[in-house]
Amino acid sequence: MGVILDIRNVTVRFGGVVALDNVSFQVNKGEFLCLIGPNGAGKTTMMRAVTGVVKPQSAQVLLAGRDISSLPIHKRARLGLALTHQIVRPFRSMTVLDNVALTAGHRLIGRIFRSMVSLDRSTERRQARKYLRLVGIEDVSQKSVVGQPLGVTKRLEVARALALEPKVLLLDEPLAGLNSVEAARLADTVADINREGLTTVVMIEHNLGEVMRVSQRLVVLDNGRKIADGSPADVMRNRTVRAAYVGKEYQNAAA
Amino acid sequence: MGIYEISLATVVGINIILALGLNMITGFCGQISLGHAAFYGVGAYTCALLAKAGTPLPLAIAAGMISAGAVGLVVGLASLRVRHDFLAITTMGVGFLFLGIVRQQEILGGELGISGIPSSGMSKIAYLVLVFFLVALFTAFSLWIKRSWMGFAFDAVADDEDTARVMSVDVGAYKLVAFAMGTAMAGVAGGLYTYFARFLMPDDFGFIASISVLSMVAVGGIGSVFGVIVATIILTLMPEFFRFISDYKLLVYGTLLFAVMRFAPEGLAGLARSLIDRIRPEVSAEKEVA
Numbered sequence: 001m002g003v004i005l006d007i008r009n010v011t012v013r014f015g016g017v018v019a020l021d022n023v024s025f026q027v028n029k030g031e032f033l034c035l036i037g038p039n040g041a042g043k044t045t046m047m048r049a050v051t052g053v054v055k056p057q058s059a060q061v062l063l064a065g066r067d068i069s070s071l072p073i074h075k076r077a078r079l080g081l082a083l084t085h086q087i088v089r090p091f092r093s094m095t096v097l098d099n100v101a102l103t104a105g106h107r108l109i110g111r112i113f114r115s116m117v118s119l120d121r122s123t124e125r126r127q128a129r130k131y132l133r134l135v136g137i138e139d140v141s142q143k144s145v146v147g148q149p150l151g152v153t154k155r156l157e158v159a160r161a162l163a164l165e166p167k168v169l170l171l172d173e174p175l176a177g178l179n180s181v182e183a184a185r186l187a188d189t190v191a192d193i194n195r196e197g198l199t200t201v202v203m204i205e206h207n208l209g210e211v212m213r214v215s216q217r218l219v220v221l222d223n224g225r226k227i228a229d230g231s232p233a234d235v236m237r238n239r240t241v242r243a244a245y246v247g248k249e250y251q252n253a254a255a
Numbered sequence: 256m257g258i259y260e261i262s263l264a265t266v267v268g269i270n271i272i273l274a275l276g277l278n279m280i281t282g283f284c285g286q287i288s289l290g291h292a293a294f295y296g297v298g299a300y301t302c303a304l305l306a307k308a309g310t311p312l313p314l315a316i317a318a319g320m321i322s323a324g325a326v327g328l329v330v331g332l333a334s335l336r337v338r339h340d341f342l343a344i345t346t347m348g349v350g351f352l353f354l355g356i357v358r359q360q361e362i363l364g365g366e367l368g369i370s371g372i373p374s375s376g377m378s379k380i381a382y383l384v385l386v387f388f389l390v391a392l393f394t395a396f397s398l399w400i401k402r403s404w405m406g407f408a409f410d411a412v413a414d415d416e417d418t419a420r421v422m423s424v425d426v427g428a429y430k431l432v433a434f435a436m437g438t439a440m441a442g443v444a445g446g447l448y449t450y451f452a453r454f455l456m457p458d459d460f461g462f463i464a465s466i467s468v469l470s471m472v473a474v475g476g477i478g479s480v481f482g483v484i485v486a487t488i489i490l491t492l493m494p495e496f497f498r499f500i501s502d503y504k505l506l507v508y509g510t511l512l513f514a515v516m517r518f519a520p521e522g523l524a525g526l527a528r529s530l531i532d533r534i535r536p537e538v539s540a541e542k543e544v545a
Contacts, residue, residue, distance in 0.1 A: 116403055
């Protein structure tokens with residue numbers, strides 16, 4: 001298993017606040033990695049820095065061995081990085097289906113003059129339907145995204161990102177806002193996709209039950225620093241991690 | 256048709272091309288422009304100078320189109336840096352900049368404008384046919400773009416450009432193409448106006464003209480090709496048929512723009528759609544299932 005995503009020395013400052021302080025970690029090809037940590041640890045900022053949405057003060061990001069640190073957002077996406085938003089951002093003028101069809105047509109969209117002379121959307125819509133079925137919202141595919149419940153739009157985010165056929169799928173709290181049945185189902189879906197070797201997954205998630213169930217490795221951030229990196233069981237036994245989650249008192253009490 | 260009706264129809268046709276151009280930028284791609292008349296002016300002045308130098312009509316109009324599109328491409332670069340209200344102010348500035356330059360240039364006639372532009376060499380009715388041929392062409396072009404994958408990408412950019420980027424859309428490139436196409440269409444309208452009026456004044460291409468075009472697009476329903484055409488016809492003819500409106504044209508446009516934004520943000524097209532839905536609810540319900 002080679003390294004598919006190599007994140008080196010990411011530092012992000014917002015004004016005087018250090019959001020990420022020289023964080024490095026690697027993602028192996030085909031694995032399911034969860035990025036966890038308390039609120040404000042810098043998890044979302046890390047994903048945004050990797051995709052280029054946030055400009056880091058310093059960082060080197062290698063995707064499949066290629067340095068993408070200086071590429072604009074859309075080129076990184078084209079090379080195989082797909083990001084879902086924690087707070088859903090569907091294209092509001094489109095139907096659920098077209099939201100996914102647009103990204104399913106990423107090759108057409110990538111060539112501006114070909115996009116001008118291409119009318120047919122049926123192939124992409126067929127693919128889009130497949131992804132909607134995968135996340136379980138095919139029944140609302142013809143509906144406008146406006147007015148859809150969070151349970152649908154959260155899964156739409158995942159379907160839309162999958163349609164990019166990414167090398168690495170970055171999911172930012174995809175389970176938040178779903179009920180436990182929906183959450184387990186979506187987590188299983190993502191795990192299935194990952195197991196079939198379709199994509200490597202990096203997921204930020206607060207739902208530790210699901211995290212322990214589906215992830216193969218954990219990276220823990222706290223206050224902009226990496227405090228642990230390893231198998232879920234090992235990481236959960238780690239004292240620093242426990243302290244970060246439960247607070248210092250616990251550690252003292254245990255000691 | 257009398258001479259009056261013919262010239263009125265010609266003006267309507269020219270305005271439709273102008274409005275469809277702005278619809279490409281504002282309607283399809285979601286980039287506001289308050290300086291569209293400047294590109295209309297670039298096309299008109301380019302065409303006028305070439306016509307006076309003896310260039311044949313098709314070449315002069317084509318040159319107007321290319322020069323307006325080229326200037327539009329440069330102004331489009333601004334849309335890569337600023338958004339929304341800042342883009343509105345920037346494009347407004349471009350409009351004033353254009354007027355400021357034209358007014359000071361001897362070669363462009365300064366305040367006095369350009370007169371003595373040669374005739375198109377066609378009868379008025381033949382010229383009208385030419386204008387309407389181009390209207391049909393640009394209408395078809397707009398409809399094509401709207402249905403194409405480029406239009407699909409424009410939708411994404413207009414909806415949420417940050418998300419579009421993450422979804423691999425080269426937002427900058429699509430914006431530039433929208434600006435280039437929309438302003439090139441304004442250039443064609445300008446060229447047609449040159450041969451129609453045969454006399455250009457800087458004020459024809461001022462801020463008021465920009466706002467008038469924006470009214471046509473907004474009242475018609477931002478992004479709807481047919482809505483924009485209908486609104487352009489109504490807004491162009493209204494001051495002519497009701498003479499008393501003519502003096503208050505800006506007041507009427509302003510009121511309409513306000514009323515549309517407040518009560519029917521999707522314009523005439525949106526109103527028509529909700530009307531059809533109300534009359535035939537079963538049809539629209541079926542469509543949803545299909």
